[in-house]
Amino acid sequence: MKKLNIFVSMLLLLAVATFTLSSCSDDKLGETIFPDIDETLDPNSMTYKLDKFLRENYLNVYNLDFRYKMQDVGTNMNYNLVPATYENSIDLAVLTKFLWFDAYKEVAGPDFLKLYGPRIIHLIGSPAYNPTSGTEIVGLAEGGIKVSLFKVNAMDITDFEMMNEYYFKTMHHEFAHILHQRKTYPSEFNLLSASKYDGNNWQDRQDGVVNSWGFVTTYASSENREDFAETIANFVVKTDAQWNRILELASRGWATPSSEDEFNAEYFCYYYYKNNEVDPEKIEYCYEDQVIKVPQEDGTVLMYFRNDTDSSGNRIVVYNVEDTDGIDGKEIILKKVQIARQWLADEWGVDLDALRAEVQKRQLNYDITELRKQVTEIQ
Amino acid sequence: MNKLYHISVLLLMAVLMFSTSCLKTEEDDIFDKSAASRLDDVRDSYTNILTEKGGKWQMEYFTTDEEPGYVYLMTFQKDGSVTISGKNVWISRVDDVSAITPSFGSETSLWEVITDNGPVLSFNSYNRFFHLFADPEDIPSTDEGDTDEQGYGHSGDYEFDLMKYSGDTLYLEGKKHGNNIIMTRLEPSIEDQTYMDDVVALADSFFNAKIPQTFITLPNDRRFVVTNGASLILSMYPEDGDWVSQTETYSAIITPSGLNFMNPVRLYADKDSTSYYDVQHFVRQADGSLLCRENNQVKFTADTLSKIMAGQSFKWRMVENGYAGDLEDFISIFEAGLKAYNKATLRYKYFDISYVAAQETFTFTFAVRANGRNSTCNLYLDVERVSDNQVRFVFNGEGDSNAKVYLQRVEALQDFCNYLSSTTFEIRPNSLLSPTEVRLVSADDDVTALTLILQ
Numbered sequence: 001m002k003k004l005n006i007f008v009s010m011l012l013l014l015a016v017a018t019f020t021l022s023s024c025s026d027d028k029l030g031e032t033i034f035p036d037i038d039e040t041l042d043p044n045s046m047t048y049k050l051d052k053f054l055r056e057n058y059l060n061v062y063n064l065d066f067r068y069k070m071q072d073v074g075t076n077m078n079y080n081l082v083p084a085t086y087e088n089s090i091d092l093a094v095l096t097k098f099l100w101f102d103a104y105k106e107v108a109g110p111d112f113l114k115l116y117g118p119r120i121i122h123l124i125g126s127p128a129y130n131p132t133s134g135t136e137i138v139g140l141a142e143g144g145i146k147v148s149l150f151k152v153n154a155m156d157i158t159d160f161e162m163m164n165e166y167y168f169k170t171m172h173h174e175f176a177h178i179l180h181q182r183k184t185y186p187s188e189f190n191l192l193s194a195s196k197y198d199g200n201n202w203q204d205r206q207d208g209v210v211n212s213w214g215f216v217t218t219y220a221s222s223e224n225r226e227d228f229a230e231t232i233a234n235f236v237v238k239t240d241a242q243w244n245r246i247l248e249l250a251s252r253g254w255a256t257p258s259s260e261d262e263f264n265a266e267y268f269c270y271y272y273y274k275n276n277e278v279d280p281e282k283i284e285y286c287y288e289d290q291v292i293k294v295p296q297e298d299g300t301v302l303m304y305f306r307n308d309t310d311s312s313g314n315r316i317v318v319y320n321v322e323d324t325d326g327i328d329g330k331e332i333i334l335k336k337v338q339i340a341r342q343w344l345a346d347e348w349g350v351d352l353d354a355l356r357a358e359v360q361k362r363q364l365n366y367d368i369t370e371l372r373k374q375v376t377e378i379q
Numbered sequence: 380m381n382k383l384y385h386i387s388v389l390l391l392m393a394v395l396m397f398s399t400s401c402l403k404t405e406e407d408d409i410f411d412k413s414a415a416s417r418l419d420d421v422r423d424s425y426t427n428i429l430t431e432k433g434g435k436w437q438m439e440y441f442t443t444d445e446e447p448g449y450v451y452l453m454t455f456q457k458d459g460s461v462t463i464s465g466k467n468v469w470i471s472r473v474d475d476v477s478a479i480t481p482s483f484g485s486e487t488s489l490w491e492v493i494t495d496n497g498p499v500l501s502f503n504s505y506n507r508f509f510h511l512f513a514d515p516e517d518i519p520s521t522d523e524g525d526t527d528e529q530g531y532g533h534s535g536d537y538e539f540d541l542m543k544y545s546g547d548t549l550y551l552e553g554k555k556h557g558n559n560i561i562m563t564r565l566e567p568s569i570e571d572q573t574y575m576d577d578v579v580a581l582a583d584s585f586f587n588a589k590i591p592q593t594f595i596t597l598p599n600d601r602r603f604v605v606t607n608g609a610s611l612i613l614s615m616y617p618e619d620g621d622w623v624s625q626t627e628t629y630s631a632i633i634t635p636s637g638l639n640f641m642n643p644v645r646l647y648a649d650k651d652s653t654s655y656y657d658v659q660h661f662v663r664q665a666d667g668s669l670l671c672r673e674n675n676q677v678k679f680t681a682d683t684l685s686k687i688m689a690g691q692s693f694k695w696r697m698v699e700n701g702y703a704g705d706l707e708d709f710i711s712i713f714e715a716g717l718k719a720y721n722k723a724t725l726r727y728k729y730f731d732i733s734y735v736a737a738q739e740t741f742t743f744t745f746a747v748r749a750n751g752r753n754s755t756c757n758l759y760l761d762v763e764r765v766s767d768n769q770v771r772f773v774f775n776g777e778g779d780s781n782a783k784v785y786l787q788r789v790e791a792l793q794d795f796c797n798y799l800s801s802t803t804f805e806i807r808p809n810s811l812l813s814p815t816e817v818r819l820v821s822a823d824d825d826v827t828a829l830t831l832i833l834q
Contacts, residue, residue: 046460047489069503072538072554073495080515080530080555082537085505086489125505126515129530136528153505 049378050090057097057374058121062114066093067122074120075148079128079137084152089123092152092167094371096121099362100171107355108348116348118178120146125153135203139170141177149174157368164237168363173233180228183347189339190224192332199223209267211250212325214332231336232344236356237363250329253321257285270303272318276310291318418494425492425500425541428549429455433567436549439632441558441641442512442535447611448632448641450578451509452571453562461490461502463509464571466579469533470508481579483572484508498541499554513537536560559642563634582611582633587813589693589833590681594618597656598676599648605679613640619650637663637672638679646677667810681814684806685764688817694733695817695831701729704827709795716791723749723785732762732772732831743772743796747785756782758796768806769822772799802827 041051050068058064067074068089075081084092104113118141127136127150140148151166196213198205202222215221220230235243249269258265268285275282286305292315294302303318310316341352410417429436434455441448452464464485471478488506493499502509512535517528536553539560543550547564565574586593586608595603595615602618611632616625630641643657661669661679669679681687688695702710710728717723726746735742735757742757758778763771774796778786785792803822808814814833821827 042458044458046456046458069489069491069501071493071503072501077555080513080532080534082510082513082515083503083505089504125510127528129515129528131529134528 047086049375050086050093052378053375054093058093058101062101062117063119064117065120066096067120068093070122070124074122074146075124076128080126081128081150082125082153084123084125088125088152088155090372090375091155091157091368092123092149094374095163095167095366095368096171097374098366098371099168099359100175103355103358103362104350106358108350112348112350116179116182118145118147118175122146122148123152124148124150127151127154133200133203138166139174141174141181144178144181147171147174147178160363164363168359169233169237172236172359173229176229176232177225179344179348180225185228185343186339189228189336192335193221193227194224196221197223197227206254206267208249208252208269209254211246211333212252212254212323212329213327214250214329214336216246216333216336227336228340231333232340232352235337235340235352236359239360239364247330247333250333251323252329253323253325255285255321257283269321270318271321272305272316274316276314276316285321286318415494418497421498422492422494425498425544428544429490429492429500430457432564435565435567435569436562437565437634439561439563439634439639440512440535441560441630441632442533442556443558444628444630444641445612446533447630448639449512450575450632450634452565452569452574454567454571455490459489459491460487461506462487462571463502463506464575465508466572466575469511473507473511483575485571492541495540495554500539500541500551502537510537561639578633578635581635584810585609585633585638585812587815587833589815590687590813591692593679593681593812595646595658596678596680597646597648598674601646601648603646615644617647617650637661637669643673664811667808667812667814669812680811681808683767684808684811684814684817685767685770687814688770688806689762689764691734691736694731694834696731696834697729698830698832699727699729701830702828704821704824705798706827706829709791709798713789713791713795716789717747717749717785720785720788721749723747726753731834732760733834740777741772742778743774754781756785758782758786760796760800765803769803770806770819771801771803774800804828 041048041055045051054066054068058066068084068086070081070083072081101113101117104117127138129136136151138150140146140150142148149167149170154162155167156162193214196210196215199222202210202218205218205221207218210218210221213221215227215230216234217230220227220234234246238246252269254267254269255271256265256267268287270288270291271283271285273279273282274284286307290306292304292306294304296302303320305316305318308316337352344350344352344355412420434457436453436455438451438453439448440451449465449467449469454462456462462485464483466483467481468478470484471480471482473484484507486506486508488502488509489504490500490502493501493503512533514532515528515530516532518532534556536556536558538554539551540554541549542552549562551560551562552558553560588609591606593605593608595605597603603615604618604622606614607628611630613629613631614626615629616622616627629644632639632641638661640659643659646656646658648654648656656671656674656677658671658673658677660672662672664670671677671679682690687693714725717725724747726748731742731744733742733744734740738759740759741762743760744755744757746753746755748754756779759775761773761775763773765771776786776796777783786796804819805822806814807818807820809816816830816832818828818830
């Protein structure tokens with residue numbers, strides 16, 4: 001019986017083998033089910049010049065699809081969005097190359113972005129509004145391969161601050177995400193401000209206050225990954241004056257006269273005593289533009305309230321709010337930068353300071369008319 | 380050993396089941412091309428449809444049912460560009476947020492038929508005068524700036540599923556918001572601004588705020604009161620129903636062919652809602668009325684003409700010198716009588732007919748100048764409805780003190796009043812939907828007539 005079972009089992013296994021080998025044995029690959037796509041650009045197309053520029057500078061070099069014709073299916077359908085204008089698409093195409101791709105090429109070598117750059121850049125004309133939080137999305141990095149740049153129709157090429165905030169910074173911010181999605185950054189970074197992240201209410205926070213907590217922007221205080229991307233992006237694109245201002249505000253103490261919770265309160269870093277009567281009950285807070293600063297020979301600076309005098313006609317003395325939060329914001333920001341600097345050097349071979357210098361040089365000296373010629377003068 | 384036996388049986392069964400998918404008993408392909416190729420063919424077909432014969436189209440564009448529809452002209456070029464023209468107040472507000480009158484705007488942008496789950500007409504670069512309806516910025520804009528935006532805007536579409544092409548008409552559906560959109564082919568020689576100016580002028584002539592109520596009448600004569608026509612967000616309720624609880628609003632658009640509702644409107648033929656008519660497209664007739672395309676016995680008009688003439692809220696003014704036939708003679712004789720009495724003259728060669736609530740009567744008003752003084756005279760009369768489209772002006776010999784003087788002293792005025800009182804006038808309006816100008820023609824001779832304009 002045992003032998004019979006073995007025999008039957010062997011027969012069955014033989015049958016399995018026969019079926020397995022014979023199944024589909026004469027399958028052959030037929031013609032492709034996909035239609036032949038003509039990759040030739042049509043010189044009669046209205047968009048021929050831009051398409052040719054994008055092919056020669058993005059697709060052929062970086063295998064990157066620069067999508068300026070918005071595809072609704074490539075967006076979050078919960079948002080109402082509109083396409084970018086053709087004219088702004090040209091500007092952003094040449095600026096993205098000049099300020100992002102060429103800058104990295106200069107600092108990290110020609111292959112860096114070929115290997116690690118996004119494969120799709122998608123331009124979207126409007127912001128994506130989040131009505132519940134009162135915020136707007138200006139950039140997205142998805143899956144390490146796609147970067148969406150929003151609000152393209154609001155571009156004002158003459159407004160450097162605006163261009164920096166919404167586009168240049170966004171490019172480096174989103175690319176930082178792409179990089180850390182491939183190789184994670186040291187977890188030590190996440191511990192530096194662990195108790196201060198708030199993903200729901202970051203938009204209600206105040207710039208100077210979050211600086212003093214060790215964040216470069218309010219958005220950086222939303223979560224550690226955004227903090228990391230914001231730290232790199234702001235360090236790279238902010239001018240020396242803008243960066244030093246962040247560090248200066250980070251060194252300040254901040255206080256509020258409000259009894260409301262911190263998200264709705266307005267914070268100040270200057271105060272004075274009403275009528276110069278030094279009494280905690282007489283403290284009033286003021287804005288920076290209400291303060292007159294008078295440098296002294298010994299290097300100190302005296303500060304006075306611009307808008308009033310005391311009953312004797314004397315200037316009202318202004319004081320810095322004492323930093324009592326126990327956090328050295330400036331030191332934390334610099335530590336974060338150092339972690340990013342080391343991580344970029346170790347993991348990617350990129351010199352953050354050199355990158356910053358290259359981006360600064362480019363963003364302060366570009367001539368958009370000249371850059372546009374790369375497209376408009378294509379034959 | 381049993382285990383080996385069982386495993387072998389299970390393996391054999393599994394292989395038999397899976398191997399069936401590879402058996403050569405498949406039927407031949409139903410289609411001669413792959414799905415992707417067929418979709419590309421459809422895309423090419425729609426691309427040709429849009430660009431052939433000059434590529435000019437009229438789009439009936441809707442956003443939500445809280446906004447009227449807007450007419451746009453589109454000229455599709457094979458180079459991927461499309462010129463989009465329109466005339467509406469939102470175009471005006473692109474450059475002036477406080478604008479309240481429509482402006483013409485035309486801009487060229489990009490278009491493409493893309494293959495999504497089916498062919499989709501995509502306007503894929505921003506056009507200032509078209510994509511404004513898809514912009515997420517709040518309407519009106521928020522005072523608080525970006526932090527207060529809700530992200531809805533007009534909630535209009537700029538990508539449209541191409542549903543059907545029939546008789547030079549394309550039927551589309553907004554991809555995100557699902558509104559039905561119709562595109563109709565136009566002659567390429569049409570000049571965009573002239574066309575849009577005509578469309579807006581036509582829309583202005585459809586409804587007039589001075590005629591606050593219009594009516595959709597079903598074949599069984601059940602009527603629905605329509606108000607707010609000029610806004611094209613039409614309010615509607617059954618005349619025999621309750622306007623408070625039964626009023627519904629419907630978005631509509633006016634095109635050169637007539638008026639179309641955004642979606643079919645269901646009108647019940649009786650109070651019990653046992654039968655109904657679904658109406659959506661109304662075609663403009665030569666008499667100015669609208670006739671339903673889905674059922675040509677459903678009409679859209681103003682109220683019965685004699686009711687409007689006898690309506691207490693209307694004031695009519697005779698067009699200066701706008702009289703003919705016997706009336707010409709009577710007025711000449713009246714003028715001569717005025718002159719003979721006290722060298723008075725008619726200040727204006729027209730008269731007003733209106734209802735004066737204080738006197739609870741209609742008045743026939745004329746103005747004279749005598750002895751260096753101007754005076755207004757009001758004769759009292761009834762506007763009598765003879766039939767749906769016929770009226771008589773019946774003077775009762777009463778009037779204010781000025782009128783009474785002339786009535787007693789100028790015999791020709793009495794004769795004039797007697798003539799009017801005895802004459803039945805047929806009402807011939809400029810439009811059955813918006814009768815703001817009527818020609819009253821004597822039913823006796825078809826010559827005697829006067830023209831009145833609604834004030």
